[in-house]
Amino acid sequence: MADSVIRALYGKSTSLNLSSRKIKYIPKCVSRLTNLSVLLLNNNSITALPGELLSLQNLAELNLGNNALKEVPAVLGHLESLKKLYLFSNQIKLVPPEVIGTDGLQNLVVLNLNHNQIQRLPPEIKSLTKLQHLNVLDNKLEEVPVELDHLTKLSELNLTSNNLAWLPQHLYQCKDLTKLHVARNWLTSLPEGIRALAKLQVLDVGGNMLSMFPVEFHLLPLKELYCEGNRFVQWEPVPSAQDVEVLTLKELAARFVLREDRNRFSLVHRMLPHYPYLTALLANCGCCALCLDPFLTTWLECVHFISLRKDMKMRSAQTVPVRARLCSYKCFNTDGHSYYGVATR
Numbered sequence: 396m397a398d399s400v401i402r403a404l405y406g407k408s409t410s411l412n413l414s415s416r417k418i419k420y421i422p423k424c425v426s427r428l429t430n431l432s433v434l435l436l437n438n439n440s441i442t443a444l445p446g447e448l449l450s451l452q453n454l455a456e457l458n459l460g461n462n463a464l465k466e467v468p469a470v471l472g473h474l475e476s477l478k479k480l481y482l483f484s485n486q487i488k489l490v491p492p493e494v495i496g497t498d499g500l501q502n503l504v505v506l507n508l509n510h511n512q513i514q515r516l517p518p519e520i521k522s523l524t525k526l527q528h529l530n531v532l533d534n535k536l537e538e539v540p541v542e543l544d545h546l547t548k549l550s551e552l553n554l555t556s557n558n559l560a561w562l563p564q565h566l567y568q569c570k571d572l573t574k575l576h577v578a579r580n581w582l583t584s585l586p587e588g589i590r591a592l593a594k595l596q597v598l599d600v601g602g603n604m605l606s607m608f609p610v611e612f613h614l615l616p617l618k619e620l621y622c623e624g625n626r627f628v629q630w631e632p633v634p635s636a637q638d639v640e641v642l643t644l645k646e647l648a649a650r651f652v653l654r655e656d657r658n659r660f661s662l663v664h665r666m667l668p669h670y671p672y673l674t675a676l677l678a679n680c681g682c683c684a685l686c687l688d689p690f691l692t693t694w695l696e697c698v699h700f701i702s703l704r705k706d707m708k709m710r711s712a713q714t715v716p717v718r719a720r721l722c723s724y725k726c727f728n729t730d731g732h733s734y735y736g737v738a739t740r
C-alpha cells in the first residue's frame with residue numbers, strides 16, 4: 396500500500412486505487428495527495444477516516460464501499476469538491492445531520508448508501524440540492540423525510556428493501572425523477588398526485604401491498620413497470636347494493652363553492668382568497684372522473700383497469716387497477732363507462 400501512496404505522491408497523481416488491500420487504517424500521508432480527485436478505498440476493513448483527509452479539497456469521487464464503517468464519517472462533511480460518494484455495504488446505522496447538513500457536501504451528485512442499517516435519513520438531506528442519484532437500497536428506513544422535496548435535480552431514487560409503510564406526497568416535488576424504486580416495502584398505497592412526476596420512466600413497486608395505483612397513474616410516461624407481488628383488486632364484477640346517499644350540508648356547500656370558484660368572474664372566486672381557512676379546506680377537493688364536477692369528501696371509490704400495452708404503450712401485456720373517484724351514484728349508474736366499484740370484504 397505504501398508503495399502506491401509514494402508513487403502517487405511523486406507522480407502528483409489525481410487518482411489512487413487502494414481497493415482490496417485489507418486496509419484497516421488509512422495512512423495519514425494520503426492526506427498529502429492534495430491533487431487527488433479519485434480515491435478508491437472499497438473492499439477493505441476501514442472503521443474510521445482520519446480528520447487529515449480534510450486536505451483533499453480536490454477530491455471528487457470517494458469509494459468506501461464494502462468496509463466496516465458504523466456511521467458516515469464526519470470529515471466527509473468538509474470535502475467540498477465531492478461529487479460521488481459510495482458508502483455501500485458497511486454497517487452504517489447513523490447518518491449524522493451535521494455531516495450531511497454542512498455546506499461541504501453541497502456538490503454531491505451521487506450518494507450510494509446501499510446495504511447498510513440506516514433507519515432514518517435526517518431532514519438536513521435537503522442541503523444536497525445537486526443530488527441526482529440517491530441509493531438507499533436494503534436498509535431499515537421506516538420513513539422518507541418530506542425534505543426530500545428540496546432535491547429537485549434528483550433523477551434516480553432507490554428505496555428498495557426497506558421498512559416503508561408510506562411515502563410522503565412531497566416526493567412528487569422531485570419533478571426530474573426518471574427512476575423510482577420502492578420494491579419490497581410495506582406500502583399499501585402510493586400518494587395521490589403522481590402525475591406530477593412527468594418524467595418518470597421506470598417504476599418498481601413489486602413486493603408491496605398495493606391494492607391499486609393512484610388517480611391518473613395511466614397518464615405517466617412510463618417505459619417500465621414492475622409490480623408483481625402486490626394485492627391488487629381483482630377484476631371480478633359482483634352485484635352491489637347501493638345505499639341512498641345523503642350529502643352533508645358541508646359537502647353540499649363545498650361543492651357549490653368549488654363549482655362557483657371555477658368561474659373567474661363569480662363573486663365566490665374573487666372572495667375566496669380572503670378566506671385562507673376555507674381555501675386550505677377546499678385544497679383537498681377531487682373531481683369526478685365522469686362528470687368532472689368537483690367534490691370535497693364524499694366520493695365513490697372506483698377503479699378502472701388499464702392495459703399497459705394499449706393505454707400506456709408499454710411492452711407488457713399486463714392489466715393494472717387505477718383508482719378513480721366518482722361524485723355520486725347518479726354518475727356511477729350511467730351507462731357506457733368502465734369504472735368498477737371496489738368491494739370491501
Ligand SMILES: [Zn+2]
Pocket residue numbers: 683684685686687688721722723726
Ligand atoms: Zn360525477
